[in-house]
Amino acid sequence: MNVRIIIFAFFSLFLFQNTFAQKDSIAVRAKQLQLTSDKYNPLSPSKAAFYSAIFPGGGQIYNGKYWKAPIVWAAIGASAYFYIDNSDQYDRYRTAFKLRKQGLKDEFTREDGTVLISTAGLESAQKTLRKNRDLSLLTGVLLYVLQIVEASVNAHLLQFDTDDSLSVKPVITPDPLFIEAPKVGLTLKYSF
Structure with a gap:
């Protein structure tokens, strides 16, 4: 029983958070390059x-x-x-x-x-x-x-x-047929 609570807490802690990719020093450098010259x-x-x-x-x-x-x-x-x-x-x-x-x-x-x-x-x-x-x-x-x-x-x-147009967002989607067994997955969003 305690193992199920720990697993549920783990999934709820990490799966409900939004995770954004591409935030590092290269992004800062790219923005600096973009400010200095707008061209490639x-x-x-x-x-x-x-x-x-x-x-x-x-x-x-x-x-x-x-x-x-x-x-x-x-x-x-x-x-x-x-x-x-x-x-x-x-x-x-x-x-x-x-x-x-x-x-x-x-x-x-x-x-x-x-x-x-x-x-x-x-x-x-x-x-x-x-x-x-x-x-x-x-x-x-x-x-x-x-x-x-x-x-x-x-x-x-x-x-x-x-x-930040590329992001990964973990979601839990309830299944209308099986309410007690929700589906777990990842959503990958890329916008232009």
Whole structure:
């Protein structure tokens, strides 16, 4: 019995409330854009993409999403750091491998002649570091392209009209045939 009361209270609390969609910061930004210019700006997405292509994070700044620019910089910077680090390590192991093949002393051989890393270990390290370097480069390129696409899509979305003409209103409709079992549903209203 108590479970039915709780369920009824839950449905009556949430189903009788009007829920309106599209109320967020994008709507505020769209209204600001509408106040400054009454026309749709078709060049805004291409400008955002251009600024992002020239300077990573520039399109996000152009769109007014300043908090996204440090994320873009950190992502691209991290991939650049890992690319440089893996490339330097690869060069170290490659140089040691070449010196060892020529019979010379390398940095992985002690003064007394003991070898710290075998020749097979040097080859394996080169393969792993080359793979990591290439993956870092690929990740950096993908992040660069992704931030350009994100800036363009965000500029497109900022231009949408987001007024309250779209609303969702949950209703309970009594059925004339079965009074004791009301029908529950959602009404979607869209006005032009």
